[in-house]
Amino acid sequence: MLVLFGQPISGIVTMRVDKFREGPDGLQVKLGKDWTDVPEPAAAVIRVHLATRPGLSTAANPDSPLAFPGRMPGRTMHVYTVANILRESGIPAMATRSRAWIQLVRQTPPSLLADALSISPKTAMRFAERAGTGYLAYATLHPGGGSGLPHARSAFGWSRQIRETARS
Secondary structure, eight states: OHHHHOOOHHHHTTOBGGGEEEETTEEEEESSSSEEEOOTTHHHHHHHHHHTOTTOOSTTOTTOOBSSBOSSTTOBOOHHHHHHHHHHTTOOHHHHHHHHHHHHHHHSOHHHHHHHHTOOHHHHHHHHHHTTOOGGGGGGGSTTTTTTOOOOSSHHHHHHHHHHHHHO
């Protein structure tokens, strides 16, 4: 979630298993209002994690709804624990999150990205500026100033439809 969608660790550790589902095109995650496709091979890693979540072997915690259960029943993994695991694996959390957002705003209009990832529109625009892309760049993808742009449920699906429209 950190690498793919730039989610903060504090949000990742509080995710519940009901925020993941198998959709028509594979694994999906609900980050904001809508379900978003998780690309392979990340989807395979998430499926394995959900099937073998740590912390479920205790008698008090076998049915935890948490995607990242902690050692205490009903508690999530601690943010620092996850940050330390990432750091030991060579993944700097803040830099990775920033890079993910910069990549995402290159593919998706910042306003749609803000809705899809439940981040502030100002934050999405700030990362669009850092990426060298403003929201006006998206109007050039379709003649007519955007009035004929296709609409879909998530920002990521919308950007795929834009690319397909632009190719034809």
